[in-house]
Amino acid sequence: MVSIADVARLAGVSATTVSHAISxxxxxxxxxxxxxxxxxxxxxxxPTRAAQNLALGRTGIIALVVPDIAIEYFAELAKNVEAVAVARGYNVMIATTGFDAEREASYLEMMASRAVDGIVFASGAVLRSRTRTALTHGLPIVLVDEEVAGVELCTIVSDNEEGGRLVAEHLIGLGHRSVLEIQGASAPVTSVRRSEGFAAVWAAHGGVIRTETGDYSAESGRQAAERHLASFASSEITAIFAHNDLMALGAIDGLRSQRIRTPRDVSVVGFDDVSPGRYSFPQLTTVRQDVRSLGTQAAAALLDALESGDDLTIDRTVIPVELVVRGSTKAVRS
Known part of the structure; x- marks a missing residue:
């Protein structure tokens, strides 16, 4: 079989030059x-892509690192990253970290050894110094969905602060002034920004916030709500804002088990707009993230840099969000 090296030898140039001439x-x-x-x-x-990759010292593979592919939001993100990559001749290796910082660091270190050409990284755990070192050493990396404080990289995120503001304005408009906010455990930047946007509006109207944390699972949302059942039953708390849809749905289920009804007794708002919320009863009011744009823009930014040979631009792209009002919220009973 004729190889790119054979062409280079006959032409009297390097294999890399052959690849440049072809591409x-x-x-x-x-x-x-x-x-x-x-x-x-x-x-x-x-010529084949494999031959060109070999000449350029590339694998033709990019990695996508996500917390949990079983969560629909991250599955949708993966689908859109992969669609862009495959259309441009790349394969995608998906690594799931289970929200574990050690697994994140291990994957990044393995990938930095040139197992892949670049990484789209959706962090799910509190970053340690080992992870920060891996992020800033070697491969081109695009951060998507989650920001990393203190690390300057190409970052593509939703407007989380605006999402929090939209939720607060919606609940305030319905007459709510007391809320249970179920935040993300370990305070990831996305969760912090959602809280900041929400709190700014809520405080301006004299609202009271109680906080709990969850691990983004439905069960953690259920447990968070159950710790405040007496306050819901007495209408001391009339609303819940959960930082993702699964925790919101878990909270609704926890309330339902105690015959506290949504939205008649307690209004509930989530974040993400995944399909379970659209088909639940009641349907979930939530903040819709444009996960398609997040995935496609992250993949395109990485592949553009790989194909041009230029360094990734260090900037922060913010994707707009929107509030989707459904049946899980209503005005406070007078």
């Missing part, structure tokens, strides 16, 4: 390009 992604002189194409014709060589 057109690097400038080569007309003379050199003609030598390469003449050698290809002589040897009946048909």
């Amino acid at each position: 057109g992604k690097r400038k080569v002189s007309g003379v050199v390009r003609e030598k390469v194409h003449h050698a290809m014709r002589e040897l009946n060589y048909v």
Whole structure:
């Protein structure tokens, strides 16, 4: 089988130069390009992506690191990253970390050894110094969905602060002034920004906030709500804002088990707009993230850098969100 090395030998140039001449992604002189194409014709060589990747020291693979692919939000993110990558001739390796910082760090260190060409990274755990070192050493990395404090990288996130504001304005408009906010455990930046946006509006109207934390699972939302059943039953708390839909749905289930009804007794708002919330009863009021744009823009930014050979631009792209009002919220009973 004729290889790219055979073409390079006949043309009297390096294999990398052959790859540049074939792909057109690097400038080569007309003379050199003609030598390469003449050698290809002589040897009946048909270039493949694998051959080009080998010549350039690449794998043709990018990695996507997410907390849990079983969570629909991250499955949708993965689908959109993969769609862009495959359309541009790349394969995607998906690594799930289970919200565990040690697993995150281990995956990043393995990938930094050139097991992949670049990484789309959706962090789910509190970053340790080991993880920060891996993030800033070696491979091109795009952060998506979650920001990393103190690390300057290309970052693509939703407007989480605006999402929090939208929730607060909606509940305030319905007459609510007391809320249980179920935040993300270990205070990831996304959760902090949602809280900041929510609190700014809520405080301006004299509202009272109680807080709990959850691990983004439905069960953690249920447990958080159950710790305040007496306050819900007495209408001391009339609303819940959960930082993702699964925790919101878990909270609704926990209330229902104690015959506290949503939205008649307690209004509930989530964040993400995953399909279980659209088909629950009542349907869930939530903040819709544009997960398609998050995934496609993150993948495109990484692949553009890989194909151009340029460094990734260090910036922060913010994707708009919108409030979707459904049946889980209503005005406070007078």
